[in-house]
Amino acid sequence: DTGVSQDPRHKITKRGQNVTFRCDPISEHNRLYWYRQTLGQGPEFLTYFQNEAQLEKSRLLSDRFSAERPKGSFSTLEIQRTEQGDSAMYLCASSLPRTLNREKLFFGSGTQLSVL
């Protein structure tokens, strides 16, 4: 078990381009979260999946953002028509079902996005 894996670690893109990030949670973790962390701030919740179902989306997730978890395993986060304000670190986390391990989230090392 290698923990939560995120790819790429860094992404530099030009304004207006589309970008996609991938998160591989710990196997058997059915819950998956995306957070965004800007400089000098704590992580902010973006969206949550239980298996393949996206159960909650933050108002921070504009129409340009879309997240998927097609088979209940890995997840992708796509940002279309990137803006400079999208520059941030995007963190993924996963957890076991509530009955097995209360409250503990395992985080990946994040994808640092820079929009020029």
Place this chain on the structure above:
Amino acid sequence: AQTVTQSQPEMSVQEAETVTLSCTYDTSESDYYLFWYKQPPSRQMILVIRQEAYKQQNATENRFSVNFQKAAKSFSLKISDSQLGDAAMYFCAYRRSGGSNYKLTFGKGTLLTVNP
């Protein structure tokens, strides 16, 4: 909406000494969870300690302990016998009880420096 406030952007401590990081929060809920996470330069968020609001006893994990004051909505972290490896960004986080979403609300963080 719940908010988490960390009033100390930066703190420093001498190796082997004790340091306390402050956190206050605002919520109308009576049952919830509080956490301290550590984010080293590797960027991966690591759970340090967790406190259930219904428990009066303060949580401890080896050199880490908390002072949970529910009425004052205060949740400070004490690190004893500080080590160089404790240097990191520390985030206080809140989660409401119940439901299936382990969505966390984070503070802005406190950067801890450990001086040899």
